[in-house]
Amino acid sequence: MATNRTFTMLKPDSVEKGYIGAILEKITAAGFKIAAMKMTQMTVADAKAFYAVHSERPFFGELVEFMSSGPIVAAILEKNNAVEDFRVLIGATNPADAAEGTIRKLYASSMGENAVHGSDSDENAAIEGAFHFSGREVF
Ligand code: IDP
Ligand code: MG
Secondary structure, X not given: OOOOEEEEEEOHHHHHOOOHHHHHHHHXXXXXXXXXXXXXXXXXXXXXXXXXXXXXXXXXXXXXXXXXXXXXXXXXXXXXXXXXXXXXXXXOOOHHHOOOOOHHHHHOOOOOOOOEEEOOOHXXXXXXXXXXXXXXXXX
């Protein structure tokens, strides 16, 4: 069954390059409502915990270093079929493979520094949202 919420992060590359406004505009123009949002920075320990599922992958160290390197914008987004529709909006992990008009095609520079995170399942959307937000921060 389709859920109505997903979780995203505008990654450190997006924040550093000044793309917060442009990316949020794409997200809201696509019909997502913002249920929670904050600028924050993950510690190395936070990034290791958030991406624990990837701990055996060869890029894990690079990923943890990058994701803890600067501020991010974390958000919970609401829309019918949110998880699947948001993955379509952001495009493929590697921006070279991302479809025209997707956020990664427009704003990502590499496989690692790929502008945005999007949850891959309803279950992970709930886990990832709870990682970053307390109950009083979600509307
Ligand atoms: P996704 O973000 O499209 O779901 P995942 O396979 O879940 O992609 O990988 C999580 C993140 O790890 C990616 O968004 C990217 O930042 C990073 N990553 C994935 N594969 C590589 C790689 O081969 N080299 C460097 N970083 C990678
Ligand atoms: Mg993923």
